[in-house]
Amino acid sequence: MNRVLALTLAWLVLASGAELQAARKTDPKVAGAVQRALDYLAREQRPQGYWEAQHSQYRVAMTALAGNALLCEGSTTTRGKYSRQIQLAVDYLIERSRKNGLIGYQNDYHYMYGHGFSMLFLSQVFGEEEKEQRREELKYVLTKAVDFCGKAQTKSGGWGYVSAKDGNDFDEGSTCITQVQGLRACRNAGIPVPKEIIDKAVTYIEKCTTKEGGVQYSIRGGGARPPITAAALACMFNSGEYESEYTKRLLAYCKKNLTVTGGSSRSFGHWHYAHYYYAQVMYRLDGNEWDKYIRDLSNTILRRQSADGSWKEGHVGPVYTTAINATILQLENGFLPIYQR
Template sequence: MLTLTAASVCVAQSPELRFGETVPRDVREMYDRGLRYLSETQAEDGGWEGGQQGPGVDGLCVIAFLASGEDPNFGIYSNQIRKGLRKIIGTQDPTTGYMGNSMYHHGFAMLALAEAYGAVDDRNLWPPGDASTQRSIGEALELAVRLAITSQKKNSLGAWRYSPEAQDADTSVSGSILVGLLAARNSGVEVPDEAIDRAIGYFKSMTANNGQVAYAGGLGGLNESIARISIATLVYSIARRQDLTQYAAAKTYLVDNMDTTGGHYKEYTLYYEAQALFQGDGEAWEKWNKQLIRKLKTEQQENGSFDGSYGKPLATSMSLLALALNYRFLPIYER
């Protein structure tokens, strides 16, 4: 049985007050422009359209708003956050808990619910008269976690792929689900240790001695992918498994090759690489972060968006979230 513990509503405060550090001006300006773009392009139903779309993209956009440190209940983007969360919850199957048409979407949507749980006041989430008939953030999150756990139990590899019924797995989809589960556990949802241990076991089996990480089908599927190496480094870190030799190998490879570009999936790579370096090697992250700021400053469009392989909403939200480590506001972004 998955149970929820009580979570108090958090009132956001300035990152400078929380950490005594000033967020670089370029980051603040880029982030503000990016949020204005996401605000202006949010559909009336709370989602985002253009390229890839669905609850996973909506979730990443919501997380981008949450990561800025603005009060999610009374701040300037509180309406956008509530609309986005309503859209995510509205897409959820009320019986199975599945969100979207892919476990990718489910993982990122679950992460958004976990980061919103305890920060967004459910009393203001739904319009008057609707709250009693709609799921709360916590209820939706519990259902989402249950779906992920049920899917994993059916999977002989102890991980996930595109369908909740899949019998194979890959490190990319599994990373999105595992990060969502770890965020849910941090927020107060009970996630069995066995589920985390099995998933970490899968990542161990996919991490080579030199730190490279395979995509699917075992170590025979190896080729250099900074995105996958970042995902593995990140999940080992936030699962508190820095004792593993696989973690040390992946982190070392990542730091030694942190200037390698993400190729076709650049925004996806930046999103995970930022978090992995921040968690794994603060000094390396500081150096890489300065380069990231310069890079994204030249790539941001006049309207605040970023271009990417799967449309502006996804590219913009992931690019902003790569910068969001400068704010250190989201619980999942804490060391």
């Protein structure tokens, strides 16, 4: 018993030391920017628990992304500065869970995005939930969500903006990646995910990949897209695929085509989306490469932050961009399993 106690105390000392070291390395400017961003998100949450994009769009997706950014700070549904906001977000998404398993609104013409991001967010909450009744509720919602996701998959193995049934079997890369990462997050949290669903999705992504290593918009074509390629690479890393020849091709393409400086005005669209995923990849690579990347990326992001803590770039709206940037800047916190090394 004494030996167990001694080992426990030693572990606590080491953990505390690691936390102190991490705290010393934190750039005060980054920490301040993150604090302002999260406070902005907290202010923007509606009393019903949701966030929304411009023109009152994408409430489910924005709620999941904003909630995820707050989780990265270390708060949970029961502890921390943003526990109330996270709890309201969870309540909102659980209430949006339909009988068929969809988390969202059937009349939303992009509902698969919200569904995928909700699986990601709620699975991270599930792992930290302390209340037994709420854990069972989350488990039920996530299990149904996985089932819906499998049934929404197209014959080619991808996903579109809506289910295969509602979208005439149309699929495209970015929605597919959202589902894959959400499914992996669920599986990591202990929710059963049939292996064949993810296997079909990985095959789909591989078929969308050009000779140069870029992932196309769709299996039907559309040209290689740096943001979708970065997202695909992040999903491969989530599954532990670091050294395969396919992964190396994707990484080489990203290193050639993704730039840090210049923000959303760069030659490729969806700059923030691209670096949301690419940052996850670079973080797992670790070492000097990550240090330089995150330093340059942070400087670029911080220069564009508004006085109220938000980022007002892009066509989706400030909640989206602020949630994405806040998540990137908090990757080193290491609180969420899906982003950990």
